[in-house]
Amino acid sequence: MRLYRAHAVVLRTHPIGEADRIITMLSPEKGVIRAVAKGVRRTSSRFGSRLEPFSVVDLQCYEGRSLDTVTQVSVIYPYHQLITRDYDLYTAGAVMVETTEKVAEDDEPNPRIYELLVGALNALSRRRHAPDLVVASYLLRLMTIAGWSPSWTVCAVCSNMITEPFFSVESGGVVCEDCLSPNAFNPGSEVIKLGAQLTKGNWEEADLAPPAIAHDLALLATKYTQWHVERKIRSVAVRERG
Ligand SMILES: [Zn+2]
Known part of the structure; x- marks a missing residue:
């Protein structure tokens, strides 16, 4: 299995199995990534709350056949905390990440979309x-x-x-x-x-x-x-x- 590192924005997460989550992310080089974060729903998880929507992360993953597996993650911009604090910011951010996934899915990676999204989440979180x-x-x-x-x-x-x-x-x-x-x-x-x-x-x-x-x-x-x-x-x- 090949290991890779990437920067990514977390677009969406959903639970799978007893304690895992599938994390859907957008990376500038790889486009839409889907990866399993094992044990992430346990309170003792080493991932903590780092893999939450809107946050920009630096991650390491194993490439899998259909899903990759997250092995390490650190937060670059904690937009999740800033955006989910306020309902108006949250609903605005939710429209942006949901649309991004649909527009970027099944397409060649496009770094311009990644940069545009990170810029917009930044503007939103700072209420610019x-x-x-x-x-x-x-x-x-x-x-x-x-x-x-x-x-x-x-x-x-x-x-x-x-x-x-x-x-x-x-x-x-x-x-x-x-x-x-x-x-x-x-x-x-x-x-x-x-x-x-x-x-x-x-x-x-x-x-x-x-x-x-x-x-x-x-x-x-x-x-x-x-x-x-x-x-x-x-x-x-x-x-x-x-
Ligand atoms: Zn006309």
């Missing part, structure tokens, strides 16, 4: 911006890395300038009145403006957004991301069956 803004910004930039960046200024279908701020998840962003799809909706011009600011990384302007607008954009970004993730999961399933 409103949690809704961190979520929206993270999801929009994740979509950009995945090649699904939404259009905010010109119609996603015909590239004409838009007059009313209609947004269509299926069409890939704002759409003009000629290209309206049945599911297009009008989230309001302030939400569209904020989406454009966050996509450009313009935090100075974005931080001034009213909380309700930030919340609506976070919902829009979540909806947009979910649609792409579901389409991706379906195409992976077709590939595996074929």
